[in-house]
Amino acid sequence: MTSSRGRIVAGRIFRVDEFGVIAALVVLVLVIGAFQPAFLHMAQLIDVVEQAAFVGILACGMTYLLAMRELDLSVGSVYALAIIGAATLIQSGVDPWLGAVAGVALGCFLGVVNGIICEAIKIPSIITTLGTLSLYRGLALAISDGKNVADLPRTHSFFRIVGGEVLGVPVPVWVLLATALVLTIVLRGTRFGTTVRSIGSNPEAARFSGISLPRTRIQVLALSGALAGLSGMLTLAFFASGDPTIGSGYELQAIAAAIIGGTPLRGGSGTVWGSVLGAVILGTVASGLVYFGVPINWNLFATGVVILLAVALDSLLRRRRAATTDFLL
Secondary structure (H helix, E strand, O other): HHHHHHHHHHHOOOOHHHHHHHHHHHHHHHHHHHHHHEEEHHHHHHHHHHHHHHHHHHHHHHHHHHHHHOOOOOHHHHHHHHHHHHHHHHOOOOOOHHHHHHHHHHHHHHHHHHHHHHHOOOOOHHHHHHHHHHHHHHHHEEEEEOOOOOOOOOHHHHHHHHHHEOOOEEEHHHHHHHHHHHHHHHHHOOOOHHHHHHHHOHHHHHHHHHOHHHHHHHHHHHHHHHHHHHHHHHHHHHOOOEOOOOOOOOHHHHHHHHHHOOOOOOOOOOHHHHHHHHHHHHHHHHHHHHHHOOOOHHHHHHHHHHHHHHHHHHHHHHHHHHHHHHHHH
8 A cells, every 4th residue: 555655656746758858868968978077077967956956946936837828037037136135135134044035025926916917907927027027127226226235144044054055965956856846746736736737728628617717827926936036045145145137038948947848838737847857957058068168158059959959859759649649549
């Protein structure tokens, strides 16, 4: 009985499709390592995952949005505004731990604002967040006067603990893993997760079944904002300063990570672990380019190539599965 239950729980946490993403990541790492052996050093690999953790947490929230056919283009700006808001509070004398909690709460609040605007004006989330992308970024620049918020108490326990390591692994990596685990269980094993996927599969059917689409949309956008705030607090602890320009383009990286990881744009399903792995793949590509001496300006080009390849491969595999299913029927 215990063994059977364990298999059910494992099935909810991991999916077969995610092992394909793992295989792609392993091959990518080995190919880079074959030409640049230093890349395979454990310290370097951990550094790649740590740098990917910030986008990875954003990608976890994006998975929920894509699963219900929504998008949040403002997460990069929410991320930056949460950092600036928390850093400003800490600089004014607020305890850094309280400032960090306020930063996460601010991110959640901004997500709720996105949802309320969507419902009040009756426009898609992609349009709403396209506007708040600039609005929130502008607030971050205005509050900080376009300058870094520095002179923070680096010796405080918040910066030492959250910006440090546990068992030789950076705290952001542990937070990423914990976030992915919790959100995977919620998406696949709770009523809320079922509601999100049901809306993405068939919004009209979900509405007729009594599901509140507006409430669920606001909740998922709030989750996305809270995760942006959480990622921002990890970044604040890492750098011990607030940069109003940080996170520019993170929204596209988060979307790319989710797509690379196997979350389809058509909605109805999503893989949080796949999105995390997608973020690590993007981080691996970026780090690999540095090892090969490729100018950083080519990062966006490489990211685009990876996205196109991932989407093309996913489309091919789905067509083959469909053809196999039709043949068997």
